[in-house]
Amino acid sequence: xxxxxxxxxxxxxxxxxxxxxxxxxxxxxxLDAYVVHCPDNVFYLTNFHNYVHERPFVLVIPQEGALRFxxxxxxxxxxxxxxxxxxxxxxxxxxxxxxxxxxxxxxRDALGGAARVGVESVCPLQVAxxxxxxxxxxxxxxxxxxxxxxxxxxxxVHASQIISEGHAELMAGSRPDxxxxxxxxxxxxxxxxxxxxxxxxxxxxxSSFAAVVQxxxxxxxxxxxxxVFARMEQGGPHVSVINCRVNGYGAEIERSFxxxxxxxxxxxxFDVMMEARRIAFEKxxxxxxxxxxxxxxxDHFEKHGYLDALLHRxxxxxxxxxxxxxxLAVSYERPILPGMLFxxxxxxxxxxxxxxxxxxxxxVIEDGNVSLTxxxxxxxxxxxxx
Amino acid sequence: xxxxxxxxxxxxxxxxxxxxxxxxxxxxxxLDAYVVHCPDNVFYLTNFHNYVHERPFVLVIPQEGALRFxxxxxxxxxxxxxxxxxxxxxxxxxxxxxxxxxxxxxxRDALGGAARVGVESVCPLQVAxxxxxxxxxxxxxxxxxxxxxxxxxxxxVHASQIISEGHAELMAGSRPDxxxxxxxxxxxxxxxxxxxxxxxxxxxxxSSFAAVVQxxxxxxxxxxxxxVFARMEQGGPHVSVINCRVNGYGAEIERSFxxxxxxxxxxxxFDVMMEARRIAFEKxxxxxxxxxxxxxxxDHFEKHGYLDALLHRxxxxxxxxxxxxxxLAVSYERPILPGMLFxxxxxxxxxxxxxxxxxxxxxVIEDGNVSLTxxxxxxxxxxxxx
Numbered sequence: 001x002x003x004x005x006x007x008x009x010x011x012x013x014x015x016x017x018x019x020x021x022x023x024x025x026x027x028x029x030x031l032d033a034y035v036v037h038c039p040d041n042v043f044y045l046t047n048f049h050n051y052v053h054e055r056p057f058v059l060v061i062p063q064e065g066a067l068r069f070x071x072x073x074x075x076x077x078x079x080x081x082x083x084x085x086x087x088x089x090x091x092x093x094x095x096x097x098x099x100x101x102x103x104x105x106x107x108r109d110a111l112g113g114a115a116r117v118g119v120e121s122v123c124p125l126q127v128a129x130x131x132x133x134x135x136x137x138x139x140x141x142x143x144x145x146x147x148x149x150x151x152x153x154x155x156x157v158h159a160s161q162i163i164s165e166g167h168a169e170l171m172a173g174s175r176p177d178x179x180x181x182x183x184x185x186x187x188x189x190x191x192x193x194x195x196x197x198x199x200x201x202x203x204x205x206x207s208s209f210a211a212v213v214q215x216x217x218x219x220x221x222x223x224x225x226x227x228v229f230a231r232m233e234q235g236g237p238h239v240s241v242i243n244c245r246v247n248g249y250g251a252e253i254e255r256s257f258x259x260x261x262x263x264x265x266x267x268x269x270f271d272v273m274m275e276a277r278r279i280a281f282e283k284x285x286x287x288x289x290x291x292x293x294x295x296x297x298x299d300h301f302e303k304h305g306y307l308d309a310l311l312h313r314x315x316x317x318x319x320x321x322x323x324x325x326x327x328l329a330v331s332y333e334r335p336i337l338p339g340m341l342f343x344x345x346x347x348x349x350x351x352x353x354x355x356x357x358x359x360x361x362x363x364v365i366e367d368g369n370v371s372l373t374x375x376x377x378x379x380x381x382x383x384x385x386x
Numbered sequence: 387x388x389x390x391x392x393x394x395x396x397x398x399x400x401x402x403x404x405x406x407x408x409x410x411x412x413x414x415x416x417l418d419a420y421v422v423h424c425p426d427n428v429f430y431l432t433n434f435h436n437y438v439h440e441r442p443f444v445l446v447i448p449q450e451g452a453l454r455f456x457x458x459x460x461x462x463x464x465x466x467x468x469x470x471x472x473x474x475x476x477x478x479x480x481x482x483x484x485x486x487x488x489x490x491x492x493x494r495d496a497l498g499g500a501a502r503v504g505v506e507s508v509c510p511l512q513v514a515x516x517x518x519x520x521x522x523x524x525x526x527x528x529x530x531x532x533x534x535x536x537x538x539x540x541x542x543v544h545a546s547q548i549i550s551e552g553h554a555e556l557m558a559g560s561r562p563d564x565x566x567x568x569x570x571x572x573x574x575x576x577x578x579x580x581x582x583x584x585x586x587x588x589x590x591x592x593s594s595f596a597a598v599v600q601x602x603x604x605x606x607x608x609x610x611x612x613x614v615f616a617r618m619e620q621g622g623p624h625v626s627v628i629n630c631r632v633n634g635y636g637a638e639i640e641r642s643f644x645x646x647x648x649x650x651x652x653x654x655x656f657d658v659m660m661e662a663r664r665i666a667f668e669k670x671x672x673x674x675x676x677x678x679x680x681x682x683x684x685d686h687f688e689k690h691g692y693l694d695a696l697l698h699r700x701x702x703x704x705x706x707x708x709x710x711x712x713x714l715a716v717s718y719e720r721p722i723l724p725g726m727l728f729x730x731x732x733x734x735x736x737x738x739x740x741x742x743x744x745x746x747x748x749x750v751i752e753d754g755n756v757s758l759t760x761x762x763x764x765x766x767x768x769x770x771x772x
Contacts, residue, residue: 052508053709054702074697077607094699098717122438125514125523126507137511196614204614221463228582228590311460313480316440323439331484 001339001365005161006154007198010047014151015085018045018144022061025140026118033114034061034140035107035131037123041141043248044320047084049206050075055095056103058127060110068110070103082203104130145319146326147339153363155249156318156341158198160361160372163242166191167253167375170211170240175386176259178232180213187211187242195246202247214239219256219355222311222347235261236383237270237354243322250322252343253373254359257382265353270379272304273356276346277377280314284328284344285368288336293328297346309348317341318361340364341372387725387751391547392540393584396433400537401471404431404530408447411526412504419500420447420526421493421517423509427527429634430706433470435592436461441481442489444513446496454496456489468589490516531705532712533725539749541635542704542727544584546747546758549628552577553639553761556597556626561772562645564618566599573597573628581632588633600625605642605741608697608733621647622769623656623740629708636708638729639759640745643768651739656765658690659742662732663763666700670714670730671754674722679714683732695734703727704747726750727758 022045026034036042036059043049045067050057055072062068066086071079073093080089092106099105107130111117117131118138128135148156166187173183188209195202215232218224219239232238236258243252256270276297283293294314301307313329318341326334328342342364347357360371376382408431412420422428422445429435431453436443441458448454452472457465459479466475478492485491493516497503503517504524514521534542552573559569574595581588601618604610605625618624622644629638642656662683669679680700687693699715704727712720714728728750733743746757762768 054711054713075609078609078612081610081612094715096699096713096715096718119511121512122510124508125505125511128511129523137515200615201612202614204611223461223464224467225590226464226467226587228588229586313482325440327440327482329480329482332482 002150002154003157003370004154005158006151007158009201010084010151012085014149015045015047017149019061019067019085021144022141023063025138025143026061026063029118029136029138029140030116031118031136031138032063032116032133033111034118035059035123035127036061036120036141037127038120038141040321040324041120043206044141044145046087047248048079048082049203049248051205056127058103058107058110060107062112062114070106070110072103108132142325145324146317147337148319148341152249152319153339153341155246156251156361157372159244159246159249159251162191162194162246163244163251163253164374165194166209166211167240167242167255167373170213170242171257171375171384174213174232174238174257174259174384176232176234180215180230180232181228183213184211191244199247206248207245209244211242212240214241214355216354220349220351220353222349222355222357232259234259235263237266237356239355239357245322248320250318250320251361251373252318252322252359253361253375254345254357255375255377255382256356256358257384259384259386262379262383263353267379269306269348269350269353269356272301272306273346273348273358274377276300277344277358280328280344280346281362281369284336284342284362284364286336286338286364286366289333290326290328290336291330291333294330294332298330301346301348306348309350311349312347314346315343318343336364338364338366388536388540389543389756390540391544392537393544395587396470396537398471400535401431401433403535405447405453405471407530408527409449411524411529412447412449415504415522415524415526416502417504417522417524418449418502418519419497420504421445421509421513422447422506422527423513424506424527426707426710427506429592430527430531432473433634434465434468435589435634437591442513444489444493444496446493448498448500456492456496458489494518528711531710532703533723534705534727538635538705539725539727541632542637542747543758545630545632545635545637546639548577548580548632549630549637549639550760551580552595552597553626553628553641553759556599556628557641557643557761557770560599560618560624560643560645560770562618562620566601566616566618567614569599570597577630585633592634593631595630597628598626600627600741602740606735606737606739608735608741608743618645620645621649623652623742625741625743631708634706636704636706637747637759638704638708638745639747639761640731640743641761641763641768642742642744643770645770645772648765648769649739653765655692655734655736655739655742658687658692659732659734659744660763662686663730663744666714666730666732667748667755670722670728670748670750672722672724672750672752675719676712676714676722677716677719679722680716680718684716687732687734692734695736697735698733700732701729704729722750724750724752
């Protein structure tokens, strides 16, 4: 399995490999065509990134031959610049448009009377309702994305290197009273700069960087970033959060850390979180079910009386996004396979004490797993004297 | 009609006004409940902003009483901090989740057996399929959003002031060989800074700023921003693009401009664009149809031989987004009403010459319209000696 970073653009052979996987899924479900609307799935199959707005982009996968991509006229050139592999553009002028000239008319053309047509679970109703054959809800592109190609792994290795450097910079700049938005600005600039040095033609529409820290007063509430002018504090746990999409490929790294002192009340939850993390790293290997990793983590937290302190599952995947299926979650009984990527981020959240969570971007290999992100993780190496 | 900027948060009375409009739409269609998934519609009715990812947020509007908001446990606190007005939270723990504990189970609870249920055209299939009563596709929240409340207008006035200042800064910094990404960085920082001075509790998740310039070599292709290291050039037309979402409310301003010289080939298309713009401003008033504004602009371009040079309609609306319905577009035969907001941005695009487009954020008033964004627009005032 490739573990070297890749910074080149995907070639037509890579796109053909992905399409072949999707067509296997189509064959298994006896589909004559598949309709792709989700921008991440479009990007996976075309290397073209779009936002969802009132002018739809709809990709039609026929059983054979080139992809057919229904696009607004305004974006034709943009698609041609970015797309990789054989794609036939089927253009409409604008939305709204007169009858006979709408995106829906062109989608019907692209479907060409296919009898049995697959659509995504997240397909907008207005697109799904334009499928006039037998409509089958099936997430075969999402399925194809679950095991990464060597190329995807190389891109996520690269993204992970960038954010590991960014995280070191974030830790180096952390001190009591530091304004978090200032560090956000300098660390994201550094990461963006490295991306552009490595990939001067990076697609900024498919790139994003975040580098924040939750101070201990809010770190028990992991999606609370409401105070723009928040500053770091003495003690901890602070929780760092770096995530990214580096020219189309995602990764994340997070750490609970301390400034100058560790409150007594923080020691036990930190240790319990670390043990949960060790359990998750140990269990996440081919042959286990995803649900079993999360169940083992939950059992451990329950044993220590923290079941009420859980707010989320153990992990999610990465790929052409920074957050996607499959999931390390109870009841999600899928086998873990080599070439899958997961965050490992068991967390406990104690109001009045704080949030305890490390996260890494981790690749499943034949005999276990390997973390693609790098940072210290022990209490002593994450307690900074500043 | 209020034309003063507003920077305060919406109050419960404002949210009640919006909800009342939506419930009028529900009554007209005889709906027992309405399901809102689109984040912009959720924000419009709750002041809470979310992204779409694998953990759904689904807002249920019953015929009477509080809104019911199906949310992941992880986001409960975040919702409570931001939401305005009476909202009953219906939480699920996580996605994926065991049978009986999924978001779909909680959505069924929130719907409470409603017999006739409205859903958005953009509702994901997986959400729409959980509606077990009679399902009616109807965009009543989008309809309610078309005419703005006084509060919304005040917020867009404020957003327009910020981007008008930003545009003046962008023009002041424009000179041949200037790297565009550098100006992007300084101008967006200025605009973000003013937003945070005016609204220290601004929701950064509902805020975004762009400030770019297309040099003449690519301005004929209006969605081409592929060269991150692009620089400005001698001559023109350059096209400036500033758009924003200022703490949840959108606006835009754009200008075709020139540095030191105006190529002969650019004079006629600039004049024809200016006349198209004059026609649009004159026709955009209560009593006209939206389609007629665009048709008049198209007729004018056709008369001058530029029909093939068109890439888009004359305009779109603003509100809780920077780009939304309704549209100034042929075949879109809706009446223009006071309190609507539109961009007026007729454009012509000539490969080898460039793009000719000004855009403003314009409010429809009783006896015509008023531009909320301010910048020079004539050829001589948009030709800078640098």
